[in-house]
Amino acid sequence: MANDLNSLKWMFPEDKLKKINNLPTLPKTFNEILSQINKENTSVNKLEEIIIKDPLLTAKILRYVNSPIYAQAGPINNVKKAITVYGFNAMKTLVLGLSLNNILVTSFSNEFFSPKSFWHHSMGVAQACRYICEMLNEPAQEDFFTAGLLHDIGLLLMCMYFKEETDEIIKIKQAKDIDFNQAEDIYLLRIKHADLGVFIAKKWGLSDFHIKLIEYHHDPLKAGEYSYKVSILFFAEQICEKLGLGWNFKESNKILLPKYLPLDRKKIMRLIEIMKEEKNMLEEIWKISFES
Ligand SMILES: [Fe+2]
Ligand SMILES: [Fe+2]
Incomplete structure (x- = not known):
């Protein structure tokens, strides 16, 4: 690595990122x-x-x-x-x-964020986005699919460049049994994984649509004119957490449905059934493609 990251340790995250040249x-x-x-x-x-x-x-x-x-x-x-x-x-x-x-x-710093968990979560959210779009007659399915794939890309930078901070945030998450995003709020790092996602999405030249969805994926109500679109991604993530397609593969017992999404119980149950099959399919793709 070209930079001595230890000397960057005490800088503000923004300054630290500016000095990293091997994104x-x-x-x-x-x-x-x-x-x-x-x-x-x-x-x-x-x-x-x-x-x-x-x-x-x-x-x-x-x-x-x-x-x-x-x-x-x-x-x-x-x-x-x-x-x-x-x-x-x-x-x-x-x-x-x-x-x-x-x-x-990249070197993931802990068992919580592994390439496998990252891949399953990203692919699961991407597919769930597509199915939600179908149910809502939303035409931009492919855009939502890629937003789902890339929504947590900021976590890669967290693991690569804020290793100690990431470990601390995970400790908080596990001790309090809360979301990573909530643990980030408690830890008070000046930049959260969603901000890092925006940083890299801009570097990669992704569209405004993708940048906004990445930025607000944990806060659809704060996304202004993008609230409805972010809600699709947010709900896709909720479904994946429910099925254990989240970061720790633990099934969640709650699902939050954003107020913008006109999905009734029947549709939600159907979505869960579809995603259970997707989960099995993703396991197979992973095994065949990456384990052998
Ligand atoms: Fe996520
Ligand atoms: Fe996230």
Whole structure:
């Protein structure tokens, strides 16, 4: 690391961040898919072109689509066939999910924030966002999906550059059995993980939509004109916590429904059922793609 982080220890977080010059970069494939995701002329060929430039990603995709969880009539031996068989959206999700893991090549400081827990939580929230959008007839599903994927990206910077502070916040969280976000309020670090998320989202050139959703993902009511949109992300996170797709994989017994979301009990129960299946699917993707 180019900087001596110990000498930065007593600086204010803002100053400390300014001096860090090796921030994680957004994986190239991930970035290219993001920029293609909402283009009207995106095609199977374009998606294939992006994927096959990355041999490791291609290998992981083929391993996954040929795994026993997908019983196919015959082997799938190229990316184009995988896209045709599984569909464009399913393949985009898989590609983003698999390349997200490339961001996680950082040293996590504790068992609470591991690449595995980060990946499961991010993918779970992303998928839940998509299903909530469907229920609400919200057209920008893909934007919400990526907001879900990246909403906690600030935690990566916490683990990388505020290791001691992160450990202290986790101790508070565990002692009081509260959310990480609430523990951050008690610890009074001047920058919270949502602010760090905004910092890196700007560095990566993400849209205002993504920046606002990251900034307010724990506070939808403070998000002004973005309150409704942030509420979708907030509720997706609530569902994931409920199912143990949160940071400590502990199931929560409460769900907070933001007042902006017109979802009745029946829809919420349906969402929970869908997400239980998603959780199993994510376990499988993780095992096949990252453990073997
Ligand atoms: Fe989260
Ligand atoms: Fe968060």
